[in-house]
Amino acid sequence: MSSIFLSPPIQKIHNPLADHLSIELYVLRLDLIHTCINGNKWFKLKYNLLEAKQNQCSSLLTFGGAYSNHIFATAAAGRIFGFETIGVIRGEPTLPLNPTLRFAQEQGMKLLYCDRQTYRQRHTQEVQEEFKKQLQGSSNQTFIIPEGGGNLNGVRGCMEIMQDIQFFDIICLACGTATTLTGIALSPKSRTNLPTGIMGFPILKDARFLEGEIDRLITDYLNSNLPTLVNHPAPWQLIYDYHFGGYGKVDQELIKFCHQFHQEHHIPLDYIYTGKMFYGVIDLLKQGFFPPSKILLIHTGGLQGNLGIEQKLTQKRDNDS
Numbered sequence: 001m002s003s004i005f006l007s008p009p010i011q012k013i014h015n016p017l018a019d020h021l022s023i024e025l026y027v028l029r030l031d032l033i034h035t036c037i038n039g040n041k042w043f044k045l046k047y048n049l050l051e052a053k054q055n056q057c058s059s060l061l062t063f064g065g066a067y068s069n070h071i072f073a074t075a076a077a078g079r080i081f082g083f084e085t086i087g088v089i090r091g092e093p094t095l096p097l098n099p100t101l102r103f104a105q106e107q108g109m110k111l112l113y114c115d116r117q118t119y120r121q122r123h124t125q126e127v128q129e130e131f132k133k134q135l136q137g138s139s140n141q142t143f144i145i146p147e148g149g150g151n152l153n154g155v156r157g158c159m160e161i162m163q164d165i166q167f168f169d170i171i172c173l174a175c176g177t178a179t180t181l182t183g184i185a186l187s188p189k190s191r192t193n194l195p196t197g198i199m200g201f202p203i204l205k206d207a208r209f210l211e212g213e214i215d216r217l218i219t220d221y222l223n224s225n226l227p228t229l230v231n232h233p234a235p236w237q238l239i240y241d242y243h244f245g246g247y248g249k250v251d252q253e254l255i256k257f258c259h260q261f262h263q264e265h266h267i268p269l270d271y272i273y274t275g276k277m278f279y280g281v282i283d284l285l286k287q288g289f290f291p292p293s294k295i296l297l298i299h300t301g302g303l304q305g306n307l308g309i310e311q312k313l314t315q316k317r318d319n320d321s
């Protein structure tokens with residue numbers, strides 16, 4: 001199953017200030033492992049797909065927002081690995097479909113829409129049965145993947161992100177559900193000498209609840225029957241100052257930063273996740289936050305989402321003028 005994926009290159013970025021401070025910056029390019037199923041989303045899907053196959057389920061049901069990288073990746077994975085896919089999309093349908101949902105539909109994903117209140121109940125058996133009922137004519141066994149692939153299978157896959165990585169003092173990544181951070185914290189390759197260790201940059205506003213979620217996910221994983229490589233997690237911390245107003249929110253400064261970074265380093269960044277994290281790391285660098293160290297920035301992909309954000313910004317500009 002993994003054979004169609006490239007192993008992600010690590011790219012050094014040259015930054016005069018970092019050089020001056022004896023700091024080495026590297027980027028792990030998970031955005032390059034596959035054209036459609038890329039970034040951390042492949043790692044979060046992998047063991048869910050394997051469990052679905054083992055359970056002889058021929059269709060996958062999952063959830064996401066209208067610009068979701070997870071919906072995009074699941075639709076592509078379904079087509080490539082032979083699953084029917086159903087995406088439950090939060091909110092009202094809007095036509096024409098945005099680029100994310102258009103792609104998902106082209107891959108064969110069936111799209112169901114659901115109001116925000118029902119969406120919040122998506123974990124309950126009642127609501128899940130309701131969705132299954134809407135798939136009339138489909139007698140297939142359906143495997144349910146939570147939003148963003150945020151379950152223990154997701155954690156297990158994300159442990160593999162660090163598999164072939166050499167030693168780094170600090171590992172930085174963007175966080176939504178922090179499933180990816182949890183997997184990285186449970187990898188023996190993430191041991192560092194610094195108390196700062198793994199630095200997660202939540203892209204949600206008011207994300208303090210994530211600390212409890214991460215603790216719970218770590219405990220659940222270590223108490224599960226899934227394979228473990230360590231007895232306790234590597235030290236991690238969350239940096240709350242770079243959410244830019246919350247999920248899907250961007251401003252001109254962030255967009256400018258992403259464009260400049262792309263030009264200077266030939267690495268495209270997505271506005272929703274990696275752009276915010278990279279912005280935060282460079283800002284902390286300027287503040288003298290980091291000691292002399294080797295820092296790994298994980299590019300978790302998500303570039304498909306930029307099309308939708310750019311479309312929204314253009315529409316807003318047209319409406320404003």
Ligand SMILES: *Cc1c(COP(=O)(O)O)cnc(C)c1O
Pocket residue numbers: 039040041069070148150174175176177178179180181270273274300301302303
């Ligand atoms: C989904 C996603 C994340 C967040 O991953 P979590 O495991 O939910 O923290 C980060 N970056 C990108 C590009 C994503 O698509």
